[in-house]
Amino acid sequence: MTTVSEIFQTMAYGPAPESDKQAREWLAKHGGEGGVGAGGEFGLFVGGSWVKPASGEWFDVINPATTQRIARVPQAGKADVDAAVAAARAAFPGWSGLPGHARARYLYALAREVQRHARLLAVLESMDNGKSIRETRDLDIPLVARHFYHHAGWAQLQESEFAGATPVGVVGQIIPWNFPLLMVAWKVAPALAAGNTVVLKPAEFTPLTALAFAEIVAEAGLPPGVLNVITGDGRTGALLVDQADVDKIAFTGSTEVGRVIRKATAGSGKKLSLELGGKSPFIVFDDADLDSVVEGVVDAIWFNQGQVCCAGSRLLVHEGVAERLVAKLRARMEKLRVGPPLDKAIDMGAIVAPVQLERIRGLVSKGVEEGATMWQPSWACPTEGYFYPPTLFTDVSPAATIAQVEIFGPVLVAMSFRTPKEAVELANNTPYGLAASVWTENINLALDVAPKIKAGVVWINCTNVFDAASGFGGYRESGFGREGGREGMWEYLKLQWDEGRGTGDGSKRSVAKGASRRTRPSSPVPLPPIDRTYKMFIGGKQARPDAPYPRAIVAPDGRRLAEVGEGNRKDVRNAVEAARAAEGWAHTTGHTRGQILYYIAENLATRTDEFAARIDAMTGCGPERARAEVDAAVSRLFTYASWADKYDGQVHPTTIRGVTLAMNEPIGVVGIAAPEDLPLLGFVSLVAPAVAVGNTVVAIPSEIHPLAATELYSVLETSDVPAGVMNIVTGSKDELSKVLADHLDVDAMWYFGNQVAAAEVERASAGNMKRTWAEWHARDWLDPHQGEGREFLREATQVKNIWIPYGE
Ligand code: NAI
Secondary structure, three states: OOOHHHHHHHOOOOOOEOOOHHHHHHHHHOOOOOOOOHHHOOOEEEOOEEEOOOOOOEEEEEEOOOOEEEEEEEOOOHHHHHHHHHHHHHHHHHHHHOOHHHHHHHHHHHHHHHHHOHHHHHHHHHHHHOOOHHHHHHHHHHHHHHHHHHHHHHHHHHHHHOOOEEEOOEEEEEOOOOOHHHHHHHHHHHHHHHOOEEEEEOOOOOOHHHHHHHHHHHHOOOOOOOEEEOOOOHHHHHHHHHOOOOOEEEEEOOHHHHHHHHHHHOOOOOEEEEEOOOOEEEEEOOOOOHHHHHHHHHHHHHHHHHOOOOOEEEEEEEHHHHHHHHHHHHHHHHHOOEOOOOEOOOOEOOOOOHHHHHHHHHHHHHHHHOOOEEEOOOOOOOOOOOOOOOEEEEOOOOOOHHHHOOOOOOEEEEEEEOOHHHHHHHHOOOOOOOEEEEEOOOHHHHHHHHHHOOOOEEEEOOOOOOOOOOOEOOOHHHEEOOEOHHHHHHHHEEEHHHOOOOOOOOOOOOOOOOHHHOOOOOOOOOOOOOOEEEOEEEOOEEEOOOOOOOEEEEOOOOOEEEEEOOOOHHHHHHHHHHHHHOHHHHHOOHHHHHHHHHHHHHHHHOOHHHHHHHHHHHHOOOHHHHHHHHHHHHHHHHHHHHHOOOOOOEEEOOOOOEEEEEEEEEOOEEEEEOOOOOHHHHHHHHHHHHHHOOOEEEEEOOOOOOHHHHHHHHHHHOOOOOOOOEEEOOOOHHHHHHHHHHOOOOOEEEEEOOHHHHHHHHHHHHHOOOEEEEEOOOOOOOOHHHHOOHHHHHHOEEEEEEEEEOOO
């Protein structure tokens, strides 16, 4: 009888194509494929609209998997480059003058728009570049959104985290074809976050997703001229580099062109960052888990057809396991599938263009000529389109051309070593230094080797892992500058004392009014109804209070506004139980926690008028101050959404030979008693930092003005906050605080109120030696120096030191 495993061995894959209908429609709408544009062509995106190129020249965009033309785009000439730079210059004062929070909102909107258009972008990218839909859908596009989210955070934090620094000015960005939209994100997100304006030139082979992104920028409502996209080949790139009114060039591409740009910009005062090629080592020690290594190699060199600057293109393997690993690799290669990129079941798509295919073929022939042994799987690639099979070279000498030159294709060259010292020597034996990966089960060995490799990124037992929070960039001929993380932001900033450098005008930070209030409707809404009775918010639900007698909340003029639950010991107990049950929150990523805080902010912002009216009715503070409070609460939520993936630890220089990793960890369940004045902002200012770093919370809102917090119930319910992460109990603040401080399952207690109750909280906390933060002096919660920042994050975390010695 045939077994299931036999069926799996023999079963042929059927095609599983992703539909290209939407992308084709988009292209047709924009002039591709006999569309309606002027002569079937795209325009340039300059000053917020599509313009015809003054050059009058266009060129074809080809789908490398079908060799069919899918669009025509302009070849921008000097007048076009000048116009784009002028548009960016004109937009600079307004954009750089916006408060960081306003730019954060725009970048956040871009992230959301990218997610909304994810399918179109993934298919378009695949059609334009030839890479598999699996990669564009699961890696490129999600990472694009991630970059905009992360950098929305840096925009929000810019004034505090990069105090004394200003944007550089107008930035020219030139990107390659291997990750077309991802490179847009790596370049554009930090530049815009920091307050620069941009002229972007995508690669000539792959301009389409950059153009789609320009449309997204317009949809998201960014001011005209903040981002301009001009298409063209290297000539357009060179014009942009030479343009006198550009303050910085950011380039990713070949080392050759990087060198040309370094020379061209020398002495011009232009700031420069270069992310260039690589020939990255993939080092396998004899104790590595070889099956994981095989999958690692697939990701290192056959991912994106090997057209990856940090591809693990040199396999350096301990001679004791070399033969076994090569046998396993060949077996795996035999099972890889090369085919139409839109087929969801293929592993490798097409090579970007004939010129690249020729380059790969040429270098492979050279490898054979120089005496290495070449191996390819037995199956054949599709004949239509530019395909190349996965290829493995063995018996390669370290000085061979294929061991030294970046092939930028699915070609792996294997060499062996005997000792870790020899592995490091081989690893460093190229002019490059972009990335490396090290495979061993021995952490001491891994951490001994990692610092010795000349590379900007070292991956231990993994490869090709990227994230917006971590800088990426090279050593040596792989370039300089970093993209991502705090270090990446500095590439787009200059210190204020450095104003004279370049031609940027970062000093004129005229605040453009109203930009941070885009989501607010302009007409006032009537006061909300006054006859509501609010429950508690426990375990993600509105929970009936234990006591049957509600507490009346009255306006300053004595009017009854609403009723809230009178919380007691039992309500607190339930809330603590819910908070404890939700502690999985601590293990979610900072990215996830940030997303949820952003979402709360977004939902709160859309109800600004309603919240402001409620606060005014409760406190009598006046409509303007009430509105300012809601705005500040939205901004504060943005602040902690930003911090969620940025409050990173440190590596301490201790006395061991090794690293001591200082990790910020959440404390656990935090009880919070919010201050009385500024009832929404005070509440948000304490709850947001606590949950941003992974704590769960039981919060007691302002006792006399609790309605801003109870109104939040419905905001929390619609903002994906997991049940139990934020619990709210209303009632007598001091009594409930004492109950929380006594509770043995509460790990920290924050109290903002009067001195007597604060002392009571501190005394009661000794029960389980919980951490307390008790204050009775007034803070101005509207002042960011007093109301937000690292102080709050420090209170919300505890540091764990992890020591990792190096060496064998
Ligand atoms: P390239 O470096 O020529 O192109 C990258 C970008 O620079 C494109 O947008 C191009 O139009 C622009 N450019 C070209 N000449 C320019 C100039 N003189 N001034 C300003 N901009 C200019 O890379 P290409 O020709 O597409 O690929 C050639 C080789 O470069 C590949 O085989 C690969 O080895 C390497 N490469 C490395 C990349 C990386 O990420 N490190 C990316 C792309 C290519």
